[in-house]
Amino acid sequence: MRILILGGTGEASALARGLAGTPGRDVTLSLAGRTASPKPEPVPTRTGGFGGPEGLARHLAREGIGLLVDATHPFAARMSRNAALAAAQAGVPILALRRPGWARQQGDDWTQVASMAEAAAALGPAPRRVFLTIGRQEVAAFAAAPQHDYVVRTIEPIGDALPVPRLTRIRARGPFDAGTEAAFLASAGIAVLVSKNSGGAATYGKVLAARRLSLPVVMVARPDKPAVPQVPDAEAALALILSGELPPRG
Template sequence: MSAQRHILILGGTTEARQLAAELAEDPALRVTTSLAGRVARPRLPAGQVRIGGFGGPEGMARWLREQQVDALIDATHPFAGTISFHAAQAAASVHVPLLALRRAGWVPGPGDRWHQVSTLTAAADALPALGGRVFLTTGRMGLATFAHLTDQWFLVRSVDAPEPPMPPRTEILLDRGPFTVEGEAELLRRHRIDVLVTKDSGAAATSAKLVAAREAGVPVVVVQRPPVPDGVPEAADPAAAAEWARALPG
């Protein structure tokens, strides 16, 4: 058995890449990052990389055992869905320490015109009363939720090209952050956007659109984060997560 402690990072976020880069420099650690494989050309982190699902919590638990993982860090996107619950179940079943690296959510400030909703469906329901030209930045996976909206025009931004179904009046913008306030403000002006739809990802790389919307007086529909497992210790940033990993018993 290797003397190195094996750390598995459930990644796909900027914080996960920063954490992998920091831990990979420690000779006492072996770092593997798992990516879901939903992005065609992901930014690969330092250390070893695996791509694809595990096959549920049982499959993840089996992988943890077979690969002799000593600790698991859930650094997935706040809207990654059920993976955090699978991680909690898998880690508990094989008695592997688990830490969740969760970035802080966005908080509205003076001048913001936020409409907070719990789901994409609620966001779609809110749009007819808010505007006809929509900047949709919720990713390509949920476009079907808005496909029935025939009166609105949508500017949809995503990393990879989305597939139907989608709203009939849609323009696709393929781009990846970080974005600037100036660039986002220009998008709002050029496309005459009167409502922005986003998820509360909390990422600094994509928060410029919120500032631009505030300055332009554009209302923002913010989809709140889904629930996360109870009882899982959390770190607010990669530095704290790295400290936790290094402090694990050898």
């Protein structure tokens, strides 16, 4: 059986590692291409888009894909919609790997918002030093609140043309543990964090660090995703696939 994993997450890589070399399965991992130097993977990879749901449906049919796994980022709403539509058009089973989101714990000071625009507004009128942990694609939304000093940490470089006047750029690749994050937040004089509710352990260190330092967090809620068969982690996805009990065709 040929399996296409839509990836870009740790769970996608973990599933690819689990499936690599298993008999009777030909696995390809598809990456969006936003990271110039992705980590090596144990299965063949492809990079770039498909041309919308129709293009992905044609790819599924042309390559004889027997299972489509949507293991994209929790905020990759468009890709998940395209995957669900393409699976339905091509009549291919689809399985979504969706990690649970974070829940507010005792000691957390969260303001929960539905969008980046709401996050910028939630920072308030008084100037603050803000740590943006949202990825480089979303930084421009904070041009609406130019009174703040922003610090953004990304894997890839950010262009100089962003309309955010006071922006400190840091390039680094995680994961970062809570101790490292707490030391950084304190040394950088951060007053508030802005984070996507990505879930998972890999980036939870910043949430733990904010709790330790009693720093407020503006937490952006996840977008809605299509209703397709889903599992919470790579282990569950691997067990289901190896059992041969595939979800219904899309």
